[in-house]
Amino acid sequence: xxxxxxxxxxxxxxxxxxxxxxxxxxxxxxxxxxxxxxxxxxxxxxxxxxxxxxxxxxxxxxxxxxxxxxxxxxxxxxxxxxxxxxxxxxxxxxxxxxxxxxxxxxxxxxxxxxxxxxxxxxxxxxxxxxxxxxxxxxxxxxxxxxxxxxxxxxxxxxxxxxxxxxxxxxxxxxxxxxxxxxxxxxxxxxxxxxxxxxxxxxxxxxxxxxxxxxxxxxxxxxxxxxxxxxxxxxxxxxxxxxxxxxxxxxxxxxxxxxxxxxxxxxxxxxxxxxxxxxxxxxxxxxxxxxxxxxxxxxxxxxxxxxxxxxxxxxxxxxxxxxxxxxxxxxxxxxxxxxxxxxxxxxxxxxxxxxxxxxxxxxxxxxxxxxxxxxxxxxxxxxxxxxxxxxxxxxxxxxxxxxxxxxxxxxxxxxxxxxxxxxxxxxx
Ligand SMILES: NC(=O)C1=CN([C@@H]2O[C@H](COP(=O)(O)OP(=O)(O)OC[C@H]3O[C@@H](n4cnc5c(N)ncnc54)[C@H](OP(=O)(O)O)[C@@H]3O)[C@@H](O)[C@H]2O)C=CC1
Ligand SMILES: N[C@@H](CC=O)C(=O)O
Numbered sequence: 001x002x003x004x005x006x007x008x009x010x011x012x013x014x015x016x017x018x019x020x021x022x023x024x025x026x027x028x029x030x031x032x033x034x035x036x037x038x039x040x041x042x043x044x045x046x047x048x049x050x051x052x053x054x055x056x057x058x059x060x061x062x063x064x065x066x067x068x069x070x071x072x073x074x075x076x077x078x079x080x081x082x083x084x085x086x087x088x089x090x091x092x093x094x095x096x097x098x099x100x101x102x103x104x105x106x107x108x109x110x111x112x113x114x115x116x117x118x119x120x121x122x123x124x125x126x127x128x129x130x131x132x133x134x135x136x137x138x139x140x141x142x143x144x145x146x147x148x149x150x151x152x153x154x155x156x157x158x159x160x161x162x163x164x165x166x167x168x169x170x171x172x173x174x175x176x177x178x179x180x181x182x183x184x185x186x187x188x189x190x191x192x193x194x195x196x197x198x199x200x201x202x203x204x205x206x207x208x209x210x211x212x213x214x215x216x217x218x219x220x221x222x223x224x225x226x227x228x229x230x231x232x233x234x235x236x237x238x239x240x241x242x243x244x245x246x247x248x249x250x251x252x253x254x255x256x257x258x259x260x261x262x263x264x265x266x267x268x269x270x271x272x273x274x275x276x277x278x279x280x281x282x283x284x285x286x287x288x289x290x291x292x293x294x295x296x297x298x299x300x301x302x303x304x305x306x307x308x309x310x311x312x313x314x315x316x317x318x319x320x321x322x323x324x325x326x327x328x329x330x331x332x333x334x335x336x337x338x339x340x341x342x343x344x345x346x347x348x349x350x351x352x353x354x355x356x357x358x359x360x361x362x363x364x365x366x367x368x369x370x371x372x373x374x375x376x377x378x379x380x381x382x383x384x385x386x387x388x389x390x391x392x393x394x395x396x397x398x399x400x401x402x403x404x405x406x407x408x409x410x411x412x413x414x415x416x417x418x419x420x421x422x423x424x425x426x427x
Contacts, residue, residue: 010080017307135305160280160301226264356415
């Protein structure tokens with residue numbers, strides 16, 4: 001039986017899962033691929049760290065060159081994270097003719113197009129199924145199963161850490177800080193959880209999903225990104241009373257032939273399937289012009305679910321090696337980026353305002369709305385403390401341009417603080 005030797009960069013949450021799963025499912029993988037897959041070398045940062053996985057027969061090193069210069073190693077799995085170091089390593093490995101599998105969305109969202117071209121030039125595969133939605137096989141599904149359809153929208157919960165935090169805050173009234181700590185201990189969070197809580201990790205994934213669904217390369221700077229660090233327990237409760245769960249959603253949709261991509265907290269109606277997605281689970285809704293709405297659900301982070309996606313890439317590379325078909329792109333769909341104008345992007349909104357309790361405040365707020373030709377669906381005023389009231393509104397549909405005008409007008413009012421301005425998904 002042909003033996004394929006693998007190098008791995010990183011032995012943290014995902015790397016350990018890859019080692020474990022490859023050992024446990026060796027027989028099945030061999031029967032599918034006709035090859036024996038063996039991890040030969042793993043590169044880590046700290047050689048003295050205690051490892052919780054069986055490393056018999058595997059060399060552990062802190063020397064990247066041991067993988068780069070080993071002619072026996074044909075496939076390298078990059079699960080160490082970082083952007084600059086990972087890019088440098090992946091480029092060197094591709095130039096050395098090694099096939100790459102990575103779970104690193106930061107790297108792919110930033111340099112994916114460049115690396116895909118380098119891989120093609122060197123006849124190498126570059127796969128990254130685990131980079132979006134952890135254990136959900138969404139990228140290969142879009143490439144294969146939606147190839148003939150025209151995707152009009154991809155939206156979903158693509159960050160496990162923030163969904164875990166929002167679930168814990170909503171159901172157990174756990175504080176933001178305590179829920180984040182638990183997500184870190186469970187291995188869902190990025191080494192720097194700022195990327196999770198500020199929506200950056202979800203935005204990286206939406207860059208990749210936009211490329212797969214619409215063939216357009218959008219950059220992080222061109223995305224509208226919001227996170228959950230400012231989401232207040234009071235708004236989670238208020239939204240619940242109105243029949244919604246607050247979720248951090250990525251939304252990429254076509255408006256005419258132009259794309260709009262955003263990440264931020266959104267009020268999701270309780271009977272919408274995304275509202276029921278809890279803890280570290282992710283869900284991606286793909287709407288095709290032909291097929292209609294489809295939903296893909298599963299664990300979006302964690303050791304074994306993510307490792308399973310990495311293993312599916314390893315198997316895909318192995319089949320390509322055997323068939324001598326390596327070097328084609330993960331996704332061939334390419335067209336020019338066209339972005340929708342704010343005047344053409346319409347949603348309903350939820351506004352939450354902290355207002356100094358004095359006569360005439362409600363009038364000023366409703367005037368600001370009507371100056372933007374925006375109208376509200378319902379408005380609720382409640383007491384916050386001795387001096388402040390909370391005014392919560394849900395609105396009818398308005399354009400993003402109107403929404404920006406309303407938020408600016410509220411912000412300019414004396415003694416009014418805009419606490420939340422979130423999209424509301426339709427029922
Ligand atoms: N955790 C998850 O659920 C998911 C993670 N991902 C992605 O997978 C990747 C890995 O994540 P995760 O396993 O959680 O990360 P961890 O922080 O748990 O592990 C990172 C590993 O990489 C090693 N490492 C870091 N920098 C270097 C370096 N310069 N040279 C050599 N080794 C290095 C570390 O070594 P040492 O052990 O010695 O410190 C560690 O073993 C990231 O890109 C992440 O975004 C994707 C989907 C889900
Ligand atoms: N930190 C990420 C890990 C997977 O991509 C998340 O929480 O989703």
